[in-house]
Amino acid sequence: MLRASDLECVRGDRCLFRGIDLELAPGQCLHIAGDNGAGKTSLLRIVAGLLMPTRGSVQWKGRDIARAREEFGADLAFVGHLNGSKDDLTVLENVRFEAALRGAEAGEDAALDALDCMGLLDFADLAVRQLSQGQRRRVALARLCHPVPAALWILDEPFNALDARTVATLNRLIEARLAGGGMVLLTAHQMIPLPAATRRIELQFRAAQ
Amino acid sequence: MTGALWAVIRRDLLLALRQRGDVLNVLLFFVVVITMLPLGVGPEMGTLRLIGAGWVWVAALLASIVSLARLFAQDYADGALEQLMLSGQPATAIVVGKILAHWLVTGAPITLAAIPIAVMFDLGFERAATLVAALALGTPALSLIGAIGAALTLGLRGGGVLVTLLVLPLTAPVLIFGAAAVEATAGGLSPAPDFLFLGGLSLGAAALAPWAIATALRISLE
Numbered sequence: 001m002l003r004a005s006d007l008e009c010v011r012g013d014r015c016l017f018r019g020i021d022l023e024l025a026p027g028q029c030l031h032i033a034g035d036n037g038a039g040k041t042s043l044l045r046i047v048a049g050l051l052m053p054t055r056g057s058v059q060w061k062g063r064d065i066a067r068a069r070e071e072f073g074a075d076l077a078f079v080g081h082l083n084g085s086k087d088d089l090t091v092l093e094n095v096r097f098e099a100a101l102r103g104a105e106a107g108e109d110a111a112l113d114a115l116d117c118m119g120l121l122d123f124a125d126l127a128v129r130q131l132s133q134g135q136r137r138r139v140a141l142a143r144l145c146h147p148v149p150a151a152l153w154i155l156d157e158p159f160n161a162l163d164a165r166t167v168a169t170l171n172r173l174i175e176a177r178l179a180g181g182g183m184v185l186l187t188a189h190q191m192i193p194l195p196a197a198t199r200r201i202e203l204q205f206r207a208a209q
Numbered sequence: 210m211t212g213a214l215w216a217v218i219r220r221d222l223l224l225a226l227r228q229r230g231d232v233l234n235v236l237l238f239f240v241v242v243i244t245m246l247p248l249g250v251g252p253e254m255g256t257l258r259l260i261g262a263g264w265v266w267v268a269a270l271l272a273s274i275v276s277l278a279r280l281f282a283q284d285y286a287d288g289a290l291e292q293l294m295l296s297g298q299p300a301t302a303i304v305v306g307k308i309l310a311h312w313l314v315t316g317a318p319i320t321l322a323a324i325p326i327a328v329m330f331d332l333g334f335e336r337a338a339t340l341v342a343a344l345a346l347g348t349p350a351l352s353l354i355g356a357i358g359a360a361l362t363l364g365l366r367g368g369g370v371l372v373t374l375l376v377l378p379l380t381a382p383v384l385i386f387g388a389a390a391v392e393a394t395a396g397g398l399s400p401a402p403d404f405l406f407l408g409g410l411s412l413g414a415a416a417l418a419p420w421a422i423a424t425a426l427r428i429s430l431e
Contacts, residue, residue, distance in 0.1 A: 050291060050294070050430050050431070051430075051431050069297075069300075070297050070299060072297070073294075073296055073297030074296075074297030075297070076295055076297070078292070078295050080288055081288070082286075082287060082288025082291065083287065083288055084288035084289045084291060084292040085287070085288075085289070086220070086224060086283075086287065087287065088224055088227040088228060089220070089223065089224065089227070093220075093223070097219075097220050098292065100212060100213075100215075100219075101213050101216045101217070101292075101293070101298060102213075102296055102297060102298075103212050103213065103297075103298070127227075
């Protein structure tokens, strides 16, 4: 259960948002919408624990995430604007490193399954720097394909640069994760057919005072 | 937690292997700075023998600062640092893994490169052995202290100069005791007290720096 209360974010001298409350229960998906610069990414980074809110707090399973970073991190899969994969490692090495880092069984089979799920099997031994933008995005999204998926997914514009088939794959993954009792928090610009049960929060752009 | 530590070390060593040009450049920098000494003070062997070891320490210090650019900047730019911090592993374990890997590809080669350099300056066996041992004891402290500066200046404009100004004064004790160890040997004294100080500096830095670095990285990611 994810709960954020009374979040406020001030960047420079501009207040991005104030008084935001979020609640996400197992099986729920929350879509954060809003104009460019409205603070969608900042909100996601606050919920992920990468950014400290100016006011308010985020709680995961009843504990403040700033005090339970490791427990929260273990339950979290985060796909941000940056892919987080290393250009000089191969696709397979990247995926296996992430699994090993999270203490999962870093078997080659599980990694290959994850790549297969994102349609990257043919590129497994290519260095990430040789891939296109959309393929790199798929390498990042492969972290959602692990045999034991994380309880909470935070996805910042996950559909960017993806082709139609991968958009459909990602949608299926999100639906399966929700059906399995997971929670998904995402931002998306395009009109993507998100699961029917998705709730929506609209952030309004606020000019500097 | 140890699994994550090994995974990070393995990944960073693999990356260093793929980007070996960058790693070799640091070593080359070290050697080039050292070969500047005879050009500056003249090839008089007695003089070189006298100031050679101290100069090797200065070069090691500069090389370790130059190498700091490799430590976190790439992970920061491509988002891997976010993923590391959100991996559910203790941030200090990740930091220790990264610094260990960093020391293995900078501090360790610099220590080994000091052997032929000691021969070049005709330091003699005893002083050369002391210099290499002092470098082995002191370079971990350089990596650890330097990493604090690298983490604090991550993503800043002009961070390269700032990190030099931040780190150089903090590493002065390493330089002082490192050079003093060789001087003690030259004067017929035991370098043991200086070794103890160097080892103590490295251990102290190993105990405190990872925590400071982890905090600094969190602030830099904001």
